[in-house]
Amino acid sequence: MNEVVQLLTLMIPAMVPFLLAAQGTILSGRAGVFNVSQEGLMVLGAAVGFLVSFKLGSNTLGLLAALAIGGLFGLILAYTTTLLRLDQFVVGLALYFAALGLASLLYRAVIGVTLEPPLIPTLDSYPIPILSKIPVVGEILFDHDLVVYFTLLLSFALYWFMYRTSAGMRFRSVGENPKAADSVGINVVRIRMWAGVTGAALMAMAGAYLPMVYTGTFTEGMVGGRGWLVIALAFLGGWRPQLVVAGAAFFAGMEVLALRSQVAGIDIPHQFIAMLPYVATLVVMIFAFRWARQPQFLGLNYDRESRMVG
Amino acid sequence: MTDTTLRTDTAPPQLASRHRAVGLAWTTLPYLVSVVLAFMVGALVIVALGHDPILAFQSALTTSFSTPYGFTQTLQKWVTICLCALAFTIPLATGKFNIGAEGQLLVGATGGVAVGILASDLPMFILLPCVLIAGILAGAAWAGIAAFLMVRFRVNEILSTVLLNFIAFQVIDYVASNVWPHRGAGHPETIPVGDGARLPGIGNPPFHSGVILTVLICVGVAVWMRRSSTGFEMRAVGANLRASLVHGVRTSRMAGAGLVIGGGLAGLAGAIEVAGVHGNMLEGMQSNFLILGIIVGLMARGSIVAVPFVAFGIAVLEIGASSMQRTAGVPIEVVLIIEALILIFLLLSTVVRDRFGSAA
Numbered sequence: 266m267n268e269v270v271q272l273l274t275l276m277i278p279a280m281v282p283f284l285l286a287a288q289g290t291i292l293s294g295r296a297g298v299f300n301v302s303q304e305g306l307m308v309l310g311a312a313v314g315f316l317v318s319f320k321l322g323s324n325t326l327g328l329l330a331a332l333a334i335g336g337l338f339g340l341i342l343a344y345t346t347t348l349l350r351l352d353q354f355v356v357g358l359a360l361y362f363a364a365l366g367l368a369s370l371l372y373r374a375v376i377g378v379t380l381e382p383p384l385i386p387t388l389d390s391y392p393i394p395i396l397s398k399i400p401v402v403g404e405i406l407f408d409h410d411l412v413v414y415f416t417l418l419l420s421f422a423l424y425w426f427m428y429r430t431s432a433g434m435r436f437r438s439v440g441e442n443p444k445a446a447d448s449v450g451i452n453v454v455r456i457r458m459w460a461g462v463t464g465a466a467l468m469a470m471a472g473a474y475l476p477m478v479y480t481g482t483f484t485e486g487m488v489g490g491r492g493w494l495v496i497a498l499a500f501l502g503g504w505r506p507q508l509v510v511a512g513a514a515f516f517a518g519m520e521v522l523a524l525r526s527q528v529a530g531i532d533i534p535h536q537f538i539a540m541l542p543y544v545a546t547l548v549v550m551i552f553a554f555r556w557a558r559q560p561q562f563l564g565l566n567y568d569r570e571s572r573m574v575g
Numbered sequence: 576m577t578d579t580t581l582r583t584d585t586a587p588p589q590l591a592s593r594h595r596a597v598g599l600a601w602t603t604l605p606y607l608v609s610v611v612l613a614f615m616v617g618a619l620v621i622v623a624l625g626h627d628p629i630l631a632f633q634s635a636l637t638t639s640f641s642t643p644y645g646f647t648q649t650l651q652k653w654v655t656i657c658l659c660a661l662a663f664t665i666p667l668a669t670g671k672f673n674i675g676a677e678g679q680l681l682v683g684a685t686g687g688v689a690v691g692i693l694a695s696d697l698p699m700f701i702l703l704p705c706v707l708i709a710g711i712l713a714g715a716a717w718a719g720i721a722a723f724l725m726v727r728f729r730v731n732e733i734l735s736t737v738l739l740n741f742i743a744f745q746v747i748d749y750v751a752s753n754v755w756p757h758r759g760a761g762h763p764e765t766i767p768v769g770d771g772a773r774l775p776g777i778g779n780p781p782f783h784s785g786v787i788l789t790v791l792i793c794v795g796v797a798v799w800m801r802r803s804s805t806g807f808e809m810r811a812v813g814a815n816l817r818a819s820l821v822h823g824v825r826t827s828r829m830a831g832a833g834l835v836i837g838g839g840l841a842g843l844a845g846a847i848e849v850a851g852v853h854g855n856m857l858e859g860m861q862s863n864f865l866i867l868g869i870i871v872g873l874m875a876r877g878s879i880v881a882v883p884f885v886a887f888g889i890a891v892l893e894i895g896a897s898s899m900q901r902t903a904g905v906p907i908e909v910v911l912i913i914e915a916l917i918l919i920f921l922l923l924s925t926v927v928r929d930r931f932g933s934a935a
Contacts, residue, residue, distance in 0.1 A: 301733065349926045354672055354733070355873055359918045362866055366911035373906040374624055493737040500731065534753060540745035543738045547720075550735065551728045 272521055273405045278478055279517035280510075281416050282307070282471045286495040287502065287509045288416075288423055289467030293339070294504050295427065296460030297440040299564035300342060301357035304492025305364030306335050306465055307472030308485065312368035314473025315483040316375050318385045327385075328412070328473050335469025336462045338364060343461025347454050350566045369485055382482040388412060412474055419467075423506035436460070440560035443567035453567055468492070490543070497546050503557035519545060605924035606874075613916035620912065621905050631903035635895035635910065647782035649887075649894045651852060654789045655680075656893070657886040658844035659868025660875070661796060662718075662837035666732070667877050668800065669833040670813040675721060675736025676841040677865035678743030679714040683842025685750055686713025687772075687849045688765055688856040692755055695769025702771035707788075707846050714842015715835045717743065722831035722838075732834060740865070751858055764857035774851035783851030790883075792840070797879045809833055813877075841868075863911075867893065870914050874921055889914065 286303055293300045300306075310331035318327030338360050345351045376383055388410035397407040427433040436456055438446040443453045472492075476483050494516055502509030519542040527535050618628035639649040659676040666673040687710035694702055721739060724730035751763035774783040800806035811819040812829045820826050844864070849856055871889055875881035896910040 345922070349923070351922050351926065355922060356919075358672075358674075358869055358873065359915055359922065362870060363912060363915035363919070365866070366908045366915060370620075370906055370908040370912060373908060490737075490741045493734070493741075496731075497734050497738070500734070534749055536745040536749040536753075540742045543741045547724070547730075547735060547738050547742075550730045551724065554729045554731070 270401055270404060272518075272525065274408075275521045276514065276517045277405065277409055278413055279520050280513045281413055281474050281478070282491055283495060283498060283516045284420060284510060284513040285412075285416050285471035285474065286468045286492065287498045287513060288420055288506055289335075289464040289471065290495055290499040291464075291502070291504050291506055291509060292423065292467065293460050293464030294499060294563055295437050295440045295560055296457050297443060297560060297562040297565065297567065298343060298346060298457055298461040298464065299353050299357070300339070300461065300464055300468070301354055301496065302338065302342070302361040302364060302465070302492075303468050303495045304488060304490070305361035305368075306338055306468040307475070307488045307492045309338070309364040309368040310335055310469030310472030311475050311487055312372050312472075312483055313469070315385060315476040316371060318477065319383055320375070324385065324388055324477050327477065328470055331469040331473035332466040336466040338469070339462040339465025340458070342465065343458045346461070346566055347457045350568060353564050353566065372483055372485075382484075384481045385476065387479075387481050388477050410478065412477075417510075420506050420510050427506060437560070439567075440562050443562055444569075447567070447569055453569070457567075468495075471495075494542070494546060497550060497553075500557055500559065501549060501553040503553075504559055504563075515549075516542065516546075601928075605921055605928065609917050609920035609924060612920050613913050616916055617909055617913040620909055621903075624905065624909075626903050626905045631899050631905040631909075634902045635892060635899040638895045638898040639891045643780050645894060645898075647778070647780050649890050650782045650786045652893055653883075653887050653890040654783075654785050654847055654851075655844045655864050656867045656871060656890050657789055657793065657883050658840045658847070659864045660871035660882045660886050661793070661879070662714075662841035662844070663868050663872035664875065664877055664879055664882055665796070665800070665809075665837045665840070666830070666833040667872060668813045668879075669809050669830040670816065671725070671830050671833060672733045673718065673721075673736050673834055673837045674733055674865070674869065675718060675739050675838070676844075676868045677861045678736070678740035679717050679838040679841035680845035680848070680864060681743040681747045681861055682717040683710035683714035683845030684849045684856045684860060685747055685845075686710050686842065687846030688750075688755070688768055691768025691772035691849065692766060695772065697769070697771050699771040699773075699775075702769060703774065703850065706768070706772045706850050707843060710842045710844075710846020710849070711839040712842070714845060715839035717842070718834045718838020722834040725834070726827045726831040732830075736834075747856060748858055751856060757855065760857075762858065765855045767855045768849065772850055773854060774847065783847070785847035785851045788847070792843075793879075793883045796840075800879050805829075805832075866911070867914075870918055873918055876921075 286307060290300060290303060313334045314327040314331040317330040318324045321327075342353070342356055342360055345356050346353045390408055390410050393407040393414075397403045399407070427437055435446065435451050439451060439453050439456045447453050472488060475487050480487065498509060498512045498516060501512045523538050523541055526533075526538055614632065618632070621628040621631050638645045640646060659680065662676040662679060663673050687706045690709040691702070691706045694705065697705075717739060718736070721732055721735035724735050725732045748763055751765050755765040757764045757766045774785050776782060777784050777787070800810065808819065808824045809829050809832070811822075811824060812826045816826055848860055853860060867889055871882060871886045875885045892910055892914065896907045899905050899910070900907045
């Protein structure tokens with residue numbers, strides 16, 4: 266029992282990078298902007314978040330800086346795809362490379378090569394009064410750092426926005442049928458620009474969370490494919506902010522279990538345990554693509570002059 | 576969806592040769608402008624880091640040509656980059672993105688090294704072809720998983736190929752540290768393959784004969800994609816899915832075949848790395864070939880003919896990058912940023928050409 270509680274408590278922070286980046290992916294995707302540079306943006310967010318926190322001594326500023334740099338990359342993606350109508354995947358991949366290069370370059374330029382890695386303090390946890398006193402549940406859910414609460418609230422807010430407000434319906438219509446949206450006076454370009462910028466900002470923030478909660482330092486391999494898993498997560502959750510929470514719990518659970526079984530010394534070569542999340546994702550994708558729906562105009566650019574309907 | 580990347584011919588065939596020359600110039604001009612612009616931005620970055628951009632670019636661009644050793648290194652690097660770029664470009668012709676060249680390369684290397692170790696006593700004329708074919712088959716099978724999931728279950732190929740990369744990392748780690756470990760190497764790597772599995776060297780200083788093989792493959796693939804009916808059907812699927820479906824092309828099978836062929840070439844790249852460069856398989860041998868392959872494929876805009884030439888340019892830059900770090904103190908990452916910038920400027924040039932160049 267104690268063991269289970271401990272695993273679940275570890276799982277909640279492990280969910281955050283997946284969930285934040287997945288909500289970013291969904292926010293962009295529901296408006297039709299398919300960002301495929303998650304992995305790069307998370308590495309860049311981790312580097313920028315770490316460096317700013319290290320130099321200015323504030324993790325909050327680090328997170329904000331990551332949001333800003335992510336937003337900048339999102340702006341490039343949104344501008345080149347909505348207004349210049351370049352291919353979304355191609356621009357996304359180009360931004361992925363640029364973000365990877367920029368991340369290591371920034372780290373190299375600011376820190377250089379050191380024997381001992383520079384460290385930043387990890388985020389403090391803020392137990393929520395009263396709620397955190399609930400046995401078991403309180404311990405698992407309400408005794409974490411602020412980013413955890415922010416992520417969970419954001420997930421709820423996005424769900425509320427997309428499915429419970431008329432603005433959200435207009436927002437989704439841009440990703441489903443931009444021509445119809447345009448014909449009723451919705452500004453497709455403006456919505457896609459905002460979606461691209463905020464989505465990418467969240468992805469970079471997801472990356473910045475990694476050095477602030479796990480290692481306290483930045484390494485190039487620290488994102489380790491999470492960015493790609495996030496795309497799988499978005500498909501798996503049917504591009505719905507509420508379902509993706511469950512998906513993120515699944516990925517985080519895998520990660521925690523893989524770590525734990527390594528520590529426990531189970532008699533399986535550790536490589537097979539390490540490949541488990543990826544294998545499981547592949548298997549789950551088989552079913553996900555059967556039932557999960559995706560926005561009709563996901564990854565497709567809208568040209569109001571075009572006579573093609575869709 | 577991929578019309579911007581697949582536009583290979585700017586001049587219609589009925590144009591006379593004079594016009595063809597103009598057309599060629601019109602195709603190469605954006606490359607020149609993009610390269611110059613990217614290097615200018617790169618120079619600003621280098622100045623901002625407090626280094627000398629002239630010295631940096633000099634060593635980045637001339638290392639390949641100033642020493643014979645640098646040139647053979649460039650040729651060998653070109654082989655792998657070029658094959659990985661083809662692994663990306665062939666599926667791209669059908670409108671699919673293969674982001675898994677890295678995993679396919681590693682699994683191909685595993686296949687090659689397995690044959691090279693298990694049958695190490697065989698003479699070269701039997702063993703070497705077997706090693707290379709094992710690499711091709713292993714890479715093709717690895718990509719085949721993604722192709723199967725795509726054709727049968729409509730699983731997005733970007734996702735499946737990427738996820739298979741991460742599985743491949745663990746597979747080769749297991750093979751290198753548990754199956755045929757080279758004890759005392761201090762790094763996961765396998766024991767060396769038999770002498771018969773090594774690609775013979777050519778020239779002085781020698782470069783491995785995989786270079787010749789790759790030239791032949793480039794020519795073969797280009798001819799096949801342009802002249803064979805299968806190649807035509809593949810390009811048709813990418814150019815207009817609906818039209819090719821209407822005309823009886825088995826579209827999803829073509830798309831799957833593109834992935835498998837691409838995977839085979841990436842697997843061959845892995846086997847050549849084993850047989851020609853390392854002599855065994857080691858962790859980290861995938862280097863950054865995935866990224867370089869995609870960059871080359873995108874820069875070539877899906878043109879199979881352009882791939883080897885663009886790949887050579889990138890190989891020169893990559894070999895120059897490390898010497899740039901040594902002589903000018905400029906971090907190697909600057910080169911990746913310059914490459915990404917060339918790509919972005921090249922993409923933007925399409926917009927410029929479409930808006931202002933339609934008269935020419």
